[in-house]
Amino acid sequence: MSEQLVAKIQRLKRERNAVILAHNYQLPEVQDVADYVGDSFELSRKAAATDAEVIVFCGVHFMAESAFILAPHKTVLLPERLAGCPLAETITEDDLRRKKREYPEATVVCYVNSSAAVKAESDICCTSSNAVQVVNSLPSKQVLFVPDANLAHWVAGQTDKEIIPWRGHCVTHHRVTEEDVRRAREAVPGAVIAVHPECRPEVAARADFVGSTSALLRFARETDHREIVVGTEMGILHRMKKENPHKKFYLLSPGLICPNMKMTTLDKVARALERLEPRITVPEGTRLRAAAALEKMLAVT
Ligand code: CIZ
Numbered sequence: 001m002s003e004q005l006v007a008k009i010q011r012l013k014r015e016r017n018a019v020i021l022a023h024n025y026q027l028p029e030v031q032d033v034a035d036y037v038g039d040s041f042e043l044s045r046k047a048a049a050t051d052a053e054v055i056v057f058c059g060v061h062f063m064a065e066s067a068f069i070l071a072p073h074k075t076v077l078l079p080e081r082l083a084g085c086p087l088a089e090t091i092t093e094d095d096l097r098r099k100k101r102e103y104p105e106a107t108v109v110c111y112v113n114s115s116a117a118v119k120a121e122s123d124i125c126c127t128s129s130n131a132v133q134v135v136n137s138l139p140s141k142q143v144l145f146v147p148d149a150n151l152a153h154w155v156a157g158q159t160d161k162e163i164i165p166w167r168g169h170c171v172t173h174h175r176v177t178e179e180d181v182r183r184a185r186e187a188v189p190g191a192v193i194a195v196h197p198e199c200r201p202e203v204a205a206r207a208d209f210v211g212s213t214s215a216l217l218r219f220a221r222e223t224d225h226r227e228i229v230v231g232t233e234m235g236i237l238h239r240m241k242k243e244n245p246h247k248k249f250y251l252l253s254p255g256l257i258c259p260n261m262k263m264t265t266l267d268k269v270a271r272a273l274e275r276l277e278p279r280i281t282v283p284e285g286t287r288l289r290a291a292a293a294l295e296k297m298l299a300v301t
Contacts, residue, residue: 002029002266005266005267005270006033006266008270009033009266009269009270009273010033012270012273012274013056013273016053016054016273016276017051017052017053017054018052018053018054018055018056018273019035019036019046019047019050019052019054019055019056020033020034020035020036020056020058020269021034021035021036021037021038021043021046021047021055021056021057021058021059021067022034022036022037022043022058022059023037023038023039023040023043023058023059023060023063023235023261024037024038024039024213024214024217024233024235024236024239025059025213025232025233025234025235025236025258025261026058026059026235026261026264027235027262027264027265028235028238029265029266030058030264030265030266030269031235031238031239033266033269034058037239038213038214039127039128039129039212039213039214040059040062040063040066040112040113040127041066041112041127042214043057043059043063043067044063044066044067044069044070044071045070047067047070047071047074047076048067048070048071050071052074053074053075054074054075054077054273054276055067055071055074055075055076055077056077056079056269056272056273057076057077057078057280058079058264058269059078059083059261059264060078060083060084060085060088060260060261061078061083061084061085061088061115061280062085062088062112062113062114062115062116064076064077064078064280065115065116065280065282065290066112066116066294067280068116068280068281068282068287069116069119069282069287069290069291069294070291070294072282072284072287075276075279076279076280076281077272077273077276077277077278077279077280078272078278078280079264079265079268079269079271079272079278080263080264080265080268080278081278082263083260083261083263083264084260085113085260086170086171086260087113087147087148087168087169087170087171087198088113088114088115088118088147089115090147090166090167090168090169091114091118091146091147091166091168092115092117092118093115093117093118093120093121095166096108096118096121096122096146097121099144099146099166100121100144103142103144103164105140105141105142106140106142106143106144106164107123107124107138107139107140107142107143107144108121108122108123108124108143108144108146109122109123109124109125109126109131109134109135109138109143109144109145109146110122110124110125110126110146110147110293111125111126111127111128111131111145111146111147111148111151112125112126112127112294113147113148113170114146114147116282116286116287116290117286117290118146118147119289119290119293119294120285120286120287120289120290120293121289122146122293123293123296124138124293124296124297124300125293125294125296125297126297127212127297128151128196128197128198128211128212128213128215129211129212129214129215130297130301131151131154131155131197132155132158132159133300133301134297134300134301135155135159135161135163136159136161137300137301138161140161141161141162142161142162142164143161143162143163143164144164144166145163145164145165145166146165146166146168147166147168148165148166148168148169148170148198149165149166149167149168149169150169150170150173150174150197150198150199150200150201150204151197151198152165152166153165153201154197154201154204154210155197169198170198170258172233172255172256172257172258173196173198173199173200173231173232173233173256174198174199174200175253175255175256176195176199176200176203176231176252176253176255176256177200177202177203177253178200178202178203178206180203180231180252180253181193181203181206181207181231181252182206184229184250184252187250188227188229188250190227191225191227191228191229191248191250192208192209192223192225192227192228192229193206193207193208193209193228193229193231193252194207194208194209194210194211194216194219194220194228194229194230194231195207195209195210195230195231195232195252196210196211196212196213196216196231196232197210197211197212198232199231199232203231207231209223213232213236216230216232216236216240217236217239217240217243220240220243220244220247220249221243221244225247226246226247226248227247227248227249227250228240228247228248228249228250229249229250229251229252230249230250230251230252231252231253231256232256233256233257233258233261234251234256234257235258235261235262237249237251
């Protein structure tokens with residue numbers, strides 16, 4: 001059944017002149033059918049660079065929006081319309097406008113895990129792999145950093161700027177505790193612990209390595225350690241194991257499962273290609289302002 005479904009997806013992909021992009025947190029079978037697997041920004045850049053007319057973005061809503069922002073003349077499909085991001089939903093453009101009034105001198109740095117409307121209201125975007133570099137490139141002393149408070153804290157530890165965080169969290173990463181780190185050290189002595197900066201500060205402080213999904217994948221390839229405990233969404237283990245068959249990977253906490261990332265199935269990918277729905281678009285005024293914030297990030301990284 002799954003082989004037939006994969007064959008159907010490949011046929012539809014050719015007929016539609018489509019490319020399939022899958023985030024590092026997607027289900028293994030969805031990653032395996034994709035043309036590219038990566039973090040949200042890497043994938044959005046692929047979307048902009050490809051000759052394909054249709055982009056099937058296997059991820060969550062803000063990711064498909066970013067692809068559309070960078071590739072507005074293409075049809076961008078999100079196979080599951082309801083796949084949202086609770087972190088991105090912690091802040092609206094109105095919330096951000098109010099916060100900006102409180103800190104009129106601050107530059108607004110917006111993590112890409114945010115809606116197009118919030119990006120449009122920001123001065124510059126960042127990803128978890130370039131957040132420190134983006135913040136340090138700014139002339140202002142004060143930075144309003146939205147929406148992830150844990151990432152803001154991690155950045156604050158690596159810059160002289162005054163970082164004013166928003167109160168958002170990724171519920172999946174925020175679930176991991178110090179106790180999980182202690183237990184992992186006991187259960188797999190000698191293993192190295194690598195976590196995402198969306199984890200709580202006390203978790204990041206106790207890890208051996210902290211980085212974005214692309215940095216974690218690089219770390220897994222380059223470290224001499226044979227056993228790695230991973231503190232990010234479980235979907236990444238599929239790629240880590242594929243790329244490093246001789247190493248052992250363990251999940252830091254059984255809670256590291258994002259239900260939104262698991263909503264996309266092969267059935268829904270096939271249906272999206274068949275119907276060319278659900279389409280994700282962004283109103284042109286918002287798109288242009290959000291694109292400017294993303295382009296500023298590219299100019300300094
Ligand atoms: O932006 C992304 O792709 C996410 C969700 C995390 C990361 O570190 O890549």
